[in-house]
Amino acid sequence: xxxxxxxxxxxxxxxxxxxxxxxxxxxxxxxxxxxxxxxxxxxxxxxxxxxxxxxxxxxxxxxxxxxxxxxxxxxxxxxxxxxxxxxxxxxxxxxxxxxxxxxxxxxxxxxxxxxxxxxxxxxxxxxxxxxxxxxxxxxxxxxxxxxxxxxxxxxxxxxxxxxxxxxxxxxxxxxxxxxxxxxxxxxxxxxxxxxxxxxxxxxxxxxxxxxxxxxxxxxxxxxxxxxxxxxxxxxxxxxxxxxxxxxxxx
Numbered sequence: 001x002x003x004x005x006x007x008x009x010x011x012x013x014x015x016x017x018x019x020x021x022x023x024x025x026x027x028x029x030x031x032x033x034x035x036x037x038x039x040x041x042x043x044x045x046x047x048x049x050x051x052x053x054x055x056x057x058x059x060x061x062x063x064x065x066x067x068x069x070x071x072x073x074x075x076x077x078x079x080x081x082x083x084x085x086x087x088x089x090x091x092x093x094x095x096x097x098x099x100x101x102x103x104x105x106x107x108x109x110x111x112x113x114x115x116x117x118x119x120x121x122x123x124x125x126x127x128x129x130x131x132x133x134x135x136x137x138x139x140x141x142x143x144x145x146x147x148x149x150x151x152x153x154x155x156x157x158x159x160x161x162x163x164x165x166x167x168x169x170x171x172x173x174x175x176x177x178x179x180x181x182x183x184x185x186x187x188x189x190x191x192x193x194x195x196x197x198x199x200x201x202x203x204x205x206x207x208x209x210x211x212x213x214x215x216x217x218x219x220x221x222x223x224x225x226x227x228x229x230x231x232x233x234x235x236x237x238x239x240x241x242x243x244x245x246x247x248x249x250x
Contacts, residue, residue, distance in 0.1 A: 042112045069190030079164030081207040088214045092221040093143045
């Protein structure tokens, strides 16, 4: 699978460069005695590009953690990737359907809000008003299942979110997966070579599968039909080469 994942990175890197170049570039903004880069326009398209950047870096991180046996941490990263995927669909569907709602305005306002409003973190009074995840899931499910009961989509998304949450927040059943051997001991320096590692290796397919879909829907939102079609075709090819046939169920 590593060869297939490397091939996928090649496709995603090319797509990212094209999408990144389609928005006004970030500019230097004074920050303390130095500067930081920011998108001054703060558009919905620039938000999608930023989320895609985290998707690619997150896939690299999940793969590295897996190979080194840090499976709890891999699963926590995959929870982040799942949320990035939801966010991307939430933003892209608004552009594709030409319906940027008050919820989207609220999301973008929170997304672009600076972390600190004072010279030091201690003095800062900034509070980021995050949009509830359930509202994002509900919007995505409504768009994808327009005309049907969206409850199934919402339930599936919530279930995936809950499973990975145990790794993020350190729930006991998830932590106990680190116990191996006889006598049983916590493997706190990685779980390479364990049966759990193979289970997580099998699961790594899923964030890669969703990442290709994320890129495709953003390409559509950007009005790049050629890139959209290329990514859709690769989505099917990736699924076929992985031997999962999940794309056929979409």
